[in-house]
Amino acid sequence: MQQRDVIVLGAGIVGVSTALHLLARGWSVLLVDKNAPGEGASYGNAGLIERSSVIPYSFPQGLKTLIKYGLNRRSDLRYDPFYLPKIAPFLFKYWKASHPKELHVSTQMMLPLIEASVLEHDAIISEAGCKNLIRSRGWIEIYRSPQAFADFLAGIKRFDAFGLSYDILDNESLARRQSGLNDVAGAIHWLDPKTTISPGNLVKAYADLFERKGGELSYGDAGSLKQSGNGWQLTTNDGPVQASTVVCSLGAHAPVVYEPLGYQVPLGIKRGYHRHYTTHGDAWLNYSLVDAEGGFTLVPMSQSIRLTTGIEFAAPNAPANCIQIKRCEQKARILFPELATSIEDEPWLGLRPCLPDMRPVISKAPHHEGLWFNFGHAHHGLTIGPATGRLLAEMMSGEEPFADCTGFSIDRFG
Secondary structure: OEEEEEEEEOOOHHHHHHHHHHHHOOOOEEEEEOOOOOOOHHHHOOOEEOOOOOOOOOOOOOHHHHHHHHOOOOOOEEEOHHHHHHHHHHHHHHHHHOOHHHHHHHHHHHHHHHHHHHHHHHHHHHHHOOHHHEEOOOEEEEEOOHHHHHHHHHOHHHHHHHOOOEEEEOHHHHHHHOOOOOOOOEEEEEOOOEEEOOHHHHHHHHHHHHHHOOOEEEEEOHHHOEEEOOEEEEEEOOEEEEEEEEEEOOHHHOHHHHOOOOOOOOOEEEEEEEEEEEEOOOOOOOOEEEEOOOOEEEEEOOOOEEEEOOEEEOOOOOOOOOHHHHHHHHHHHHHOOOEEEEOOOOOEEEEEEEOOOOOOEEEEOOOOOOEEEEEOOHHHHHHHHHHHHHHHHHHHOOOOOOOOOHHHOHHHHO
16 A cells, blocks of 8 residues: 555545645655546636735625625626525625624735745746736726725725835726727726636646645545544545545645544635626737626626626525626626627636635644645635645645734634
């Protein structure tokens, strides 16, 4: 039977980054997934390395706002009414954690990870030799309504405390950076973030680096994990493997590991869609665009424009529902009329793993020796995956963590 120091479960951005950081610290690492690296949510996101998202995506507050969302007619959020009773406990915890005092706590806990996001990616990108997949142009936040734009500008100075760089754009200055946009009251160009033209290929490049440096990749089912002697055993396509340590970095699928072991985590799933489009003639997007009111993104990928949606609350295993992406597509065609035909017959559907307090689990298992967790990154998996991989590797190796890790413990859920 094969022996390794550590098995990392999950070959998305979080798992691959964790595996790289452990390998750099001298661990013998086996990275295991059902699928090839860079699939799932790591493939389907908007490709933003989001240094400017210093305040977590919180639950709407205020009765008027809640009524608007309750009507279930918006493009940024949709819910399946029949799924609400099941997701209600999570939503209530999410709403409570989004109150200003609690949101401030989560913001401060997440801030070191957000601040490290671009630097941690840059280090891996340089070593992996995949700078061709990265753009250092930031992204543009679009406002259609003059009132919504004015409301945002009234509070924009709060971002100065985070050291963020941005340009405020009126229609004329926006047109100089991106032609062909309609129905825009104004925009913010966030300058610090980076973007990738292929998030799936970026993760694959990181995984290739992992293998070049001596890490091993195998395929297997995390559900086969079991305790064995003083360690853990997993069945892979290459046979059984034993290790003293296991890291669960399975994102939305993490319950397959922690639930049989008795851990109760209020993990909620936010579903999201994307679809790719051609453009008319030689029209193209120079920047990734985020429609602040519509809740969707239009991003230039390697050969097409990717439209990604906001949040859908529905059963994780329910079939795709095209209502939300059709609403977003309708708004996107008004914003960017050069959007042409869709490439796929059906939209892609992915799952975002979210905790109600808007911060991931980066933690040792309190009741099982040698078991560690790194999951629940919500909207920021691509952004902070390398930073959380570093943080966990430091914790596991007995180093001084670069950030306070107490707020990420699995114990916080009781």
